[in-house]
Amino acid sequence: xxxxxxxxxxxxxxxxxxxxxxxxxxxxxxxxxxxxxxxxxxxxxxxxxxxxxxxxxxxxxxxxxxxxxxxxxxxxxxxxxxxxxxxxxxxxxxxxxxxxxxxxxxxxxxxxxxxxxxxxxxxxxxxxxxxxxxxxxxxxxxxxxxxxxxxxxxxxxxxxxxxxxxxxxxxxxxxxxxxxxxxxxxxxxxxxxxxxxxxxxxxxxxxxxxxxxxxxxxxxxxxxxxxxxxxxxxxxxxxxxxxxxxxxxxxxxxxxxxxxxxxxxxxxxxxxxxxxxxxxxxxxxxxxxxxxxxxxxxxxxxxxxxxxxxxxxxxxxxxxxxxxxxxxxxxxxxxxxxxxxxxxxxxxxxxxxxxxxxxxxxxxxxxxxxxxxxxxxxxxxxxxxxxxxxxxxxxxxxxx
Amino acid sequence: xxxxxxxxxxxxxxxxxxxxxxxxxxxxxxxxxxxxxxxxxxxxxxxxxxxxxxxxxxxxxxxxxxxxxxxxxxxxxxxxxxxxxxxxxxxxxxxxxxxxxxxxxxxxxxxxxxxxxxxxxxxxxxxxxxxxxxxxxxxxxxxxxxxxxxxxxxxxxxxxxxxxxxxxxxxxxxxxxxxxxxxxxxxxxxxxxxxxxxxxxxxxxxxxxxxxxxxxxxxxxxxxxxxxxxxxxxxxxxxxxxxxxxxxxxxxxxxxxxxxxxxxxxxxxxxxxxxxxxxxxxxxxxxxxxxxxxxxxxxxxxxxxxxxxxxxxxxxxxxxxxxxxxxxxxxxxxxxxxxxxxxxxxxxxxxxxxxxxxxxxxxxxxxxxxxxxxxxxxxxxxxxxxxxxxxxxxxxxxxx
Numbered sequence: 001x002x003x004x005x006x007x008x009x010x011x012x013x014x015x016x017x018x019x020x021x022x023x024x025x026x027x028x029x030x031x032x033x034x035x036x037x038x039x040x041x042x043x044x045x046x047x048x049x050x051x052x053x054x055x056x057x058x059x060x061x062x063x064x065x066x067x068x069x070x071x072x073x074x075x076x077x078x079x080x081x082x083x084x085x086x087x088x089x090x091x092x093x094x095x096x097x098x099x100x101x102x103x104x105x106x107x108x109x110x111x112x113x114x115x116x117x118x119x120x121x122x123x124x125x126x127x128x129x130x131x132x133x134x135x136x137x138x139x140x141x142x143x144x145x146x147x148x149x150x151x152x153x154x155x156x157x158x159x160x161x162x163x164x165x166x167x168x169x170x171x172x173x174x175x176x177x178x179x180x181x182x183x184x185x186x187x188x189x190x191x192x193x194x195x196x197x198x199x200x201x202x203x204x205x206x207x208x209x210x211x212x213x214x215x216x217x218x219x220x221x222x223x224x225x226x227x228x229x230x231x232x233x234x235x236x237x238x239x240x241x242x243x244x245x246x247x248x249x250x251x252x253x254x255x256x257x258x259x260x261x262x263x264x265x266x267x268x269x270x271x272x273x274x275x276x277x278x279x280x281x282x283x284x285x286x287x288x289x290x291x292x293x294x295x296x297x298x299x300x301x302x303x304x305x306x307x308x309x310x311x312x313x314x315x316x317x318x319x320x321x322x323x324x325x326x327x328x329x330x331x332x333x334x335x336x337x338x339x340x341x342x343x344x345x346x347x348x349x350x351x352x353x354x355x356x357x358x359x360x361x362x363x364x365x366x367x368x369x370x371x372x373x374x375x376x377x378x379x380x381x382x383x384x385x386x387x388x389x390x391x392x393x394x395x396x397x398x399x400x
Numbered sequence: 401x402x403x404x405x406x407x408x409x410x411x412x413x414x415x416x417x418x419x420x421x422x423x424x425x426x427x428x429x430x431x432x433x434x435x436x437x438x439x440x441x442x443x444x445x446x447x448x449x450x451x452x453x454x455x456x457x458x459x460x461x462x463x464x465x466x467x468x469x470x471x472x473x474x475x476x477x478x479x480x481x482x483x484x485x486x487x488x489x490x491x492x493x494x495x496x497x498x499x500x501x502x503x504x505x506x507x508x509x510x511x512x513x514x515x516x517x518x519x520x521x522x523x524x525x526x527x528x529x530x531x532x533x534x535x536x537x538x539x540x541x542x543x544x545x546x547x548x549x550x551x552x553x554x555x556x557x558x559x560x561x562x563x564x565x566x567x568x569x570x571x572x573x574x575x576x577x578x579x580x581x582x583x584x585x586x587x588x589x590x591x592x593x594x595x596x597x598x599x600x601x602x603x604x605x606x607x608x609x610x611x612x613x614x615x616x617x618x619x620x621x622x623x624x625x626x627x628x629x630x631x632x633x634x635x636x637x638x639x640x641x642x643x644x645x646x647x648x649x650x651x652x653x654x655x656x657x658x659x660x661x662x663x664x665x666x667x668x669x670x671x672x673x674x675x676x677x678x679x680x681x682x683x684x685x686x687x688x689x690x691x692x693x694x695x696x697x698x699x700x701x702x703x704x705x706x707x708x709x710x711x712x713x714x715x716x717x718x719x720x721x722x723x724x725x726x727x728x729x730x731x732x733x734x735x736x737x738x739x740x741x742x743x744x745x746x747x748x749x750x751x752x753x754x755x756x757x758x759x760x761x762x763x764x765x766x767x768x769x770x771x772x773x774x775x776x777x778x779x780x781x782x783x784x785x786x787x788x789x790x791x792x793x794x795x796x797x798x799x800x
Contacts, residue, residue: 078535129534130534130535131533132533132534133530133531133532133533133534134478134529134532134533134575135478135530136534137537137568137571138568138571138572139568140568141567141570141571142566142568143566144566144567145565145567146546146559146566146567146570147562147564147565149567159546164545164547165545165547166541166542166544166545167541167542167545167570167571167574168538168539168540168541168542170541170546171537171538171541171567174567
């Protein structure tokens with residue numbers, strides 16, 4: 001076994017940004033005991049595209065892993081396979097075992113960008129939950145009261161507002177909590193929206209005669225809109241697999257008011273350093289953050305190009321490093337070396353269909369050599385040109 | 401298959417005393433369709449001593465069986481085996497599979513005094529409930545909302561009064577309701593206290609694509625105290641296995657105000673006939689009822705003796721038909737043909753111990769030849785005598 005890192009500095013770093021700890025004292029004790037701990041994270045495999053929001057917790061796990069602790073990812077395939085039997089939630093479609101496993105693998109591949117997945121343990125909770133029979137479920141359910149369950153915010157609200165709560169929904173927190181019993185977790189981490197479920201795990205462990213796990217909750221990263229929690233469906237996210245230029249540009253758009261949270265929750269830059277930078281020059285601070293993120297996910301060499309590209313786009317000029325599409329001139333000889341604008345847009349991949357290409361032109365979204373195209377019926381000479389869509393998609397078209 | 405009795409008179413007789421029917425119209429339709437129906441009764445095998453309270457429903461089932469329908473007894477061994485995992489209810493101890501089966505057999509032996517158990521079907525619900533896994537339970541639980549479950553009276557009250565309700569308790573009604581799905585019940589009967597559970601079965605059948613069962617509820621017979629529902633633990637019961645004289649005497653004690661219910665719910669005597677008898681002479685009406693009950697459970701010949709015994713006891717005289725205990729005179733020759741009063745009380749079975757025998761004498765509860773014994777240290781001559789305890793326990797002691 002590795003020698004455990006129990007230094008106060010490492011403990012502080014692992015807990016950076018934590019919102020609540022149950023309980024602080026006993027967590028400190030365990031983290032400095034020199035014993036390797038089992039740290040649990042419940043993963044939702046149904047949405048495998050990771051963004052910076054997901055990295056908030058993953059980076060803390062990385063820190064804990066670096067200290068020598070064992071990170072255990074619980075892929076919630078059990079509930080995934082059941083879906084929502086009442087059919088009320090569209091966000092929880094029924095998945096096959098294979099789909100769930102594929103999602104789980106894709107999820108872990110992305111996690112590998114943040115921490116060492118070889119050292120981590122990945123388990124599927126159907127392993128134990130599928131083995132439980134009705135009597136086991138009754139036994140499990142007997143450990144928890146209705147009143148406690150209804151303390152969960154969303155249940156409280158729905159119950160008060162007379163919105164239906166199906167009985168099976170009350171069982172999900174128990175299933176998730178039982179995961180902690182099954183793996184004998186020492187610590188569970190999660191977003192603040194998971195506090196209730198994490199505490200269920202803690203209490204169930206007590207009922208099953210185990211030492212209750214420590215619970216650490218972390219904030220939900222607010223998205224680029226400055227309002228909602230970062231999510232792909234709200235399109236307010238920075239994906240960790242996005243190209244350097246996109247990442248850099250999106251990072252520049254983070255509202256000033258939440259930039260410090262991004263520093264603290266998604267980078268290693270010390271809080272004081274970030275604060276000082278922001279006080280001195282907020283634009284420069286954004287650039288420091290953007291460069292840091294690109295470096296983290298694409299490496300140092302990608303940073304300069306991303307910065308250059310951002311500058312060029314921001315100034316409205318045509319950037320140097322752009323996609324090149326070559327079109328055989330011979331194909332248009334019959335048509336007098338003319339090409340329809342809509343065909344060109346489609347061929348270069350700026351639109352999937354002529355209809356969509358027309359909408360783009362009508363919406364003033366297409367430029368030819370940096371001048372807005374106005375006539376969607378235009379027939380262009382087959383000469384090399386730069387075609388662009390919006391502010392940051394540029395294609396160099398070469399007729400050969 | 402037997403020819404089904406669909407006469408209006410038989411239908412009326414089968415429903416005699418019913419409190420609620422869901423739904424009346426469709427039940428009438430099914431009972432007169434000529435099709436054999438599956439009639440479900442959920443039996444509790446943990447309290448197998450049957451009394452008149454249990455017969456209220458069993459007698460209706462007999463009427464339905466006589467019409468040609470199939471009676472299905474569901475022995476709830478599943479919940480019996482689980483017990484109350486929260487340990488809050490002392491009335492639900494955990495039973496082994498063997499205990500539950502034994503209880504079930506003892507229950508059916510007693511049921512045989514009322515209807516033809518050879519024609520009835522007996523099933524144990526662990527057959528299907530034990531096969532359900534966690535996913536099946538979640539699927540089952542998704543069919544029912546919390547709000548509906550909390551409509552059950554006892555839940556409503558406990559929830560309002562902030563008394564804890566364990567989550568597993570919410571699952572029991574579903575398990576019982578699922579029994580109806582498993583056997584595809586056409587009709588379920590039960591006491592008015594079971595109305596909620598019976599309706600759950602009805603709704604679950606609908607969810608599982610079956611024709612919902614008809615539900616018929618019957619009153620809970622009030623016990624001899626005139627207040628509480630008849631039960632062995634409250635000692636306000638008439639057991640169907642009790643001796644004729646005990647049965648007769650207890651029947652004479654039924655409060656006048658509820659005697660008509662006893663006629664309607666526990667005998668075949670027509671309501672009008674019972675009413676007329678009660679109006680003419682309430683004591684005579686009691687005698688009619690008492691004689692009827694003794695006849696039903698012990699046969700016509702037992703009635704005269706039970707009546708005679710009752711008359712004698714009521715007049716304070718020593719009855720003719722009493723238990724005889726023979727004591728070998730030789731055993732007391734050494735002691736000068738004397739026997740201690742306490743020994744005598746114990747030997748005749750009127751008390752389990754000398755200490756209890758002493759308490760009886762001190763409480764003026766023992767008579768020798770119809771005279772109250774006062775000295776618990778008395779040494780009696782070994783001569784034949786009548787020993788009695790209270791008003792109705794008499795023993796003829798013969799020294800031989």
